[in-house]
Amino acid sequence: FWHLSSTAHVTIELVPPQVAERENVLFLVRDLPKNLIAFAWFKGLTNMTHGIAWYTLDNNLRGPGPVHSGRETVYRNGSLLLQNVTLEDTGTYTLRIFNRRGKIISTTSIYLHVPAFLWKCGRLATSAQSSIESVPPIVAEGKSVLLLVHNPPENIAGFVWFKGMSELKNLVVARYILDRKSTVWGPAYGGRETLYRDGSLLLHGVTPQDHGLYTLRILRTDRRSEEAQVQLQV
Structure with a gap:
């Protein structure tokens, strides 16, 4: 990574x-x-x-x-x-x-990163609530940081990452749809992000402007969604 x-x-x-x-x-x-x-x-x-x-x-x-x-x-x-x-x-x-x-x-x-879930019949098997870990917890300017997803829910259809809260579309960093294996970058994409299939987000060449809240919205096949947040410390 x-x-x-x-x-x-x-x-x-x-x-x-x-x-x-x-x-x-x-x-x-x-x-x-x-x-x-x-x-x-x-x-x-x-x-x-x-x-x-x-x-x-x-x-x-x-x-x-x-x-x-x-x-x-x-x-x-x-x-x-x-x-x-x-x-x-x-x-x-x-x-x-x-x-x-x-x-x-x-x-x-x-x-x-070894994903903390198993694929079973096209579904993710897990029991704990989703969370995000910043690796490392505090990142120096110019370095890389991984926003690591733990315990994603069952029946995942896709992910959406936001820079900040999830209410505004102009804060979308990226979307990923599992069935299509496709990534669509949003208005907040800075050209330094890599989105992985497990939902984790890698940010290269961190700047002070990257400091702040990041939100992951997890989309499910039952049309429900859940969110997890992490504070990036630069």
Whole structure:
């Protein structure tokens, strides 16, 4: 979905970009620095007790960290393969790269979203009330933020995102109709948004003007709708 890096070079891409339960996902690393000697993957933001795996290039040694589940494989190019994904795998993953002096030369994070619902006979099976989470909770200017949808209702027909309250049509950011798999951008679309099939909205290159309330209207096949809101902090 997105990555946050302390350098302008190292990037991480999720392959595939969207992953369901029991599928595999590759955290594909690009543009590694040439002077690295080792790297380590973490679940979260580099808490040493949350290490997944490490790799040293000189002797091609690798080892598991405290939170290694047996489903992770780390490769020499820095990439990480996570197999048989579960809902609990949702979260931030961080890659730290070290040079020969043991100094950290790069820290890059990416958020993995595993949808918290299952498709059954064309319907979404879930029980809890819908909610939206801002990931990260506070986003720096120029970075990316994911407005992550949790627990969408059954019988979804589509989604509508608003910048602000949902009463005004000129505040529509985007609409998505599931049957057609089509996205229609609204008057409030800024050219920096990506809308996902689960209703989540990714906003790139955040500016101070993006600060404020966002509303998601969920349209159902029974012609009813419900709304969830989130406050974006820039």
